Amino acid sequence: MQKLKNGKHETEWVTISADEYDSMVSTLEILSSPRAMTKIKQGEKERLEGKLKSVEQVKKELGWMESRTAKA
Numbered sequence: 001m002q003k004l005k006n007g008k009h010e011t012e013w014v015t016i017s018a019d020e021y022d023s024m025v026s027t028l029e030i031l032s033s034p035r036a037m038t039k040i041k042q043g044e045k046e047r048l049e050g051k052l053k054s055v056e057q058v059k060k061e062l063g064w065m066e067s068r069t070a071k072a
Contacts, residue, residue: 016024030036046052059065 030040053061056065
């Protein structure tokens with residue numbers, strides 16, 4: 001539980017792993033990019049409209065399923 005003193009957090013610093021920090025920085029970069037957010041919102045809209053393709057459909061379109069089958 002966080003304690004507040006005079007409306008401010010008492011904690012002056014926190015310790016997190018380098019991986020967690022890098023993840024937070026990446027998230028902030030995405031959230032602050034209008035272009036990225038537009039693409040995310042468009043993708044969510046398409047998902048809700050059922051306009052998605054399955055992984056199998058994409059693999060087939062890229063020819064990945066056929067090449068893997070041929071090698072097997």
